[in-house]
Amino acid sequence: MNNVMNTIEKNILSSIKDSLLKAKELGEIEYDEIPDFILEVPREKDHGDFATNIAMQLTKQAKKNPRLIAQSIIDHLDTQGTFIEKVEIAGPGFINFKLDNSWLYDVLKDISIKKEKYGAIDLGKGKRINLEFVSANPTGPMHMGNGRGGALGDSLAAILEMAGYNVTREFYINDAGNQIEKFGQSLEARYLQLFGREGQVPEGGYEGEDITQHAKKFIEIHGDSYLDVDAHTRRKALIDYALEKNINQLKKDLKDYGINFDVWFPEHKLHDSALGEAMELLNKRGQIYEKDGAIWFKASDFGAEKDEVLIRNNGFPTYFAVDIAYHINKLKTRNFDLAINIWGADHHGHVARLKGAMDAVGIDSSRLEVIIMQLVRLFRNGEIARMSKRKGKSITLSDLVEEVGRDAARFFFNMRSSDSHLDFDLDLAIKQSNENPVFYVQYAHARICSILRQMEEAGLSAEDINQANPSLLKEEQELDLMRKLAELPGEIEIAARNLEPSRITRYVLDVASLLHSFYNACRVKVEDRELMKARLLLISSTRQVIYNVLKILGISAPEKM
RNA sequence: GUGCCCAUAGCUCAGCUGGAUAGAGUGCCUGACUACGAAUCAGGAGGUCGCAGGUUCGAAUCCUGCUGGGCACGCCA
Numbered sequence: 001m002n003n004v005m006n007t008i009e010k011n012i013l014s015s016i017k018d019s020l021l022k023a024k025e026l027g028e029i030e031y032d033e034i035p036d037f038i039l040e041v042p043r044e045k046d047h048g049d050f051a052t053n054i055a056m057q058l059t060k061q062a063k064k065n066p067r068l069i070a071q072s073i074i075d076h077l078d079t080q081g082t083f084i085e086k087v088e089i090a091g092p093g094f095i096n097f098k099l100d101n102s103w104l105y106d107v108l109k110d111i112s113i114k115k116e117k118y119g120a121i122d123l124g125k126g127k128r129i130n131l132e133f134v135s136a137n138p139t140g141p142m143h144m145g146n147g148r149g150g151a152l153g154d155s156l157a158a159i160l161e162m163a164g165y166n167v168t169r170e171f172y173i174n175d176a177g178n179q180i181e182k183f184g185q186s187l188e189a190r191y192l193q194l195f196g197r198e199g200q201v202p203e204g205g206y207e208g209e210d211i212t213q214h215a216k217k218f219i220e221i222h223g224d225s226y227l228d229v230d231a232h233t234r235r236k237a238l239i240d241y242a243l244e245k246n247i248n249q250l251k252k253d254l255k256d257y258g259i260n261f262d263v264w265f266p267e268h269k270l271h272d273s274a275l276g277e278a279m280e281l282l283n284k285r286g287q288i289y290e291k292d293g294a295i296w297f298k299a300s301d302f303g304a305e306k307d308e309v310l311i312r313n314n315g316f317p318t319y320f321a322v323d324i325a326y327h328i329n330k331l332k333t334r335n336f337d338l339a340i341n342i343w344g345a346d347h348h349g350h351v352a353r354l355k356g357a358m359d360a361v362g363i364d365s366s367r368l369e370v371i372i373m374q375l376v377r378l379f380r381n382g383e384i385a386r387m388s389k390r391k392g393k394s395i396t397l398s399d400l401v402e403e404v405g406r407d408a409a410r411f412f413f414n415m416r417s418s419d420s421h422l423d424f425d426l427d428l429a430i431k432q433s434n435e436n437p438v439f440y441v442q443y444a445h446a447r448i449c450s451i452l453r454q455m456e457e458a459g460l461s462a463e464d465i466n467q468a469n470p471s472l473l474k475e476e477q478e479l480d481l482m483r484k485l486a487e488l489p490g491e492i493e494i495a496a497r498n499l500e501p502s503r504i505t506r507y508v509l510d511v512a513s514l515l516h517s518f519y520n521a522c523r524v525k526v527e528d529r530e531l532m533k534a535r536l537l538l539i540s541s542t543r544q545v546i547y548n549v550l551k552i553l554g555i556s557a558p559e560k561m
Numbered sequence: 562g563u564g565c566c567c568a569u570a571g572c573u574c575a576g577c578u579g580g581a582u583a584g585a586g587u588g589c590c591u592g593a594c595u596a597c598g599a600a601u602c603a604g605g606a607g608g609u610c611g612c613a614g615g616u617u618c619g620a621a622u623c624c625u626g627c628u629g630g631g632c633a634c635g636c637c638a
Contacts, residue, residue, distance in 0.1 A: 036578075038578080038580080040577085040580095042581080043576090043581085043583095043584080044581070044582085047581070051580095051581085053579095053580060053581095056580075056618070056619080059618060060618090065618095066618075090581070091580080091581040092580080092581070092618070092619070093580095093618085094580075094581065137638080174638075177637095177638075178637065178638070179637075179638060182637095204637075292636080293636090294636055296636095305563080305564065305634075306634085308636095309635090309636045310636095311636085313636060314636080316636085318635095318636065318637085318638090319637070319638045320638090344632090345565085345566070345631075345632050345633080346632060346633065346638095347632095347633085347638085348564090348565055348566075348632070348633065349564080349565080349632085349634060350633090350638090351565090352564090352565095372565080372566075372632095374566065374567080374631075374632085375631075375632075415573095415574080416573090416574070416575095417574090417575085419566060419567075420566085420567070420574075421566085421567070421630095421631070423573065423574095425573080428573095428587090435586085435587065435588095435600095436600085437586075439600055440586095440600075440601090442600090443598080443600050443601080444601095446598075446600090447597090447598055447600095447601085450597075450598055451597055451598085454597065494577055495577095497577085497578095498577070500577090502575090503575095503577080506574095506575065506585085509585085509586085510585090513585090513586095516601055516602065517601095517602065519597085519598095519601075519602080520593085520599095520601065520602040520603080521602080521603090523596075523597065524597055525596085525597045526597095560598095561598085561600075
């Protein structure tokens with residue numbers, strides 16, 4: 001999908017390259033290869049619409065002052081058929097391109113045609129991505145880390161889809177293994193205790209009130225019928241009951257949070273055959289050995305710090321072994337082009353060995369991307385809040401959504417880049433004022449909708465607006481706003497390449513800010529009917545861009561507030 | 562002790578593969594509603610980019626060392 005800005009960049013780049021060739025033929029600039037250089041939108045408006053550092057990058061090869069090189073390039077630059085109006089040398093040797101404003105008018109047309117699709121690019125070319133995120137343990141409720149991971153993952157999925165990838169949102173259900181064992185033992189302990197029998201929550205087990213609640217509810221259904229059966233049967237019944245309830249609760253909480261997964265992948269599926277096949281594969285390739293009664297993977301041969309146990313001396317597989325089988329399933333069995341995992345910082349030590357394991361079984365580990373997300377701290381009254389005041393226990397994701405709302409929660413979690421620690425200010429998130437950035441953006445959207453509603457009073461239809469003449473828009477605030485709207489496809493590309501949704505959050509804040517500036521500087525409802533139509537087209541396009549971005553972020557775009 | 566992440570305005574953070582005078586929000590100060598939503602806008606003050614070296618036309622950005630904080634180093638997940 002081509003877009004206005006992209007086309008212009010391509011044209012300027014090819015003009016520069018043509019000019020360089022001519023300069024070379026004339027002996028003005030010597031070079032073997034064109035070095036890497038940048039064509040960017042400069043931060044300073046005085047530096048034009050686009051700028052390049054090509055002349056500075058050529059100094060070494062050309063052995064010439066960059067400003068002289070820049071002059072040669074400009075001398076031979078063919079600007080026919082481009083929007084370039086003026087070219088200047090600036091600073092140490094930048095070449096600044098000032099464009100005719102008419103390119104911005106094309107952007108408005110582009111938006112009015114593409115609508116919800118404006119911003120879409122074909123970077124991904126339909127490549128299949130498996131994006132696994134949240135994957136909270138089904139042994140209890142979700143916490144802040146799951147909230148951040150959920151917001152990050154879902155928005156990243158939307159960005160990648162916008163960038164032309166085919167994305168599967170996946171949740172891995174840890175419904176097997178050691179922690180489920182502990183879960184069962186904890187449930188059993190409470191079950192027995194409720195009948196006055198001896199019961200002990202195991203070391204590292206689950207002490208939370210929710211475990212007791214499960215046991216009580218279980219008793220309401222099954223009474224004492226599991227009191228005198230063997231422990232294995234009793235635990236299995238308790239686990240089956242509580243796990244299903246917890247998983248259903250996870251699904252409900254995530255849905256309330258605006259996240260819908262395509263695949264819920266249960267760990268127990270891997271224990272049938274995938275795990276054995278993975279072990280066999282590693283064995284055939286000579287990547288495992290036995291020591292102290294356990295089976296080890298030679299992870300240190302593949303960039304990890306040390307070797308890792310796959311099968312414990314009690315015969316049970318480790319989490320790591322199952323994870324290897326899971327990622328073989330993703331990248332080989334299901335053959336995704338790329339698997340992206342979002343993990344909390346406390347799992348970062350796992351990255352090198354899992355990538356190593358992929359290489360060891362012959363899967364290119366660059367097909368596995370792990371986003372490490374730093375931890376979240378909640379603040380209330382300027383202090384770290386760990387406990388819910390009302391419930392007296394740790395604050396869950398559903399507590400947070402209940403308190404601040406889904407929009408604020410998702411916006412705040414996507415305001416910071418994933419590798420920076422996130423301080424979540426609860427007081428700010430619930431504030432319905434100008435201090436709260438999520439309201440700032442939503443207000444811009446509602447404000448536009450309000451004006452558009454009044455459009456009919458002026459006897460104008462959406463049709464009339466789309467036929468408006470944008471070249472009437474000449475005010476500084478109008479041009480600035482249009483320039484920003486033009487950047488959306490480029491922002492999507494950078495966010496997709498860097499796997500960084502927070503970039504989009506900041507972008508939409510900029511759009512809202514420029515809209516408000518425009519609004520305060522220019523009236524939309526003016527006497528001049530043609531100008532009014534053009535301005536309506538501008539705000540209607542702005543509304544579309546805000547809407548598209550908020551949709552990516554999973555945040556509502558209210559028409560009234 | 563070893564590895565990974567972080568350190569930029571009073572506070573919370575941007576700064577895309579090295580580029581021009583380091584930006585935004587918030588807080589503080591001064592202004593703007595008889596006009597489309599003031600949940601808004603315009604302006605001002607506020608910096609040794611943790612410290613010290615190095616690489617080069619150019620470093621907040623890359624390299625090395627140090628300081629301070631987070632996380633991880635288990636036959637847990």
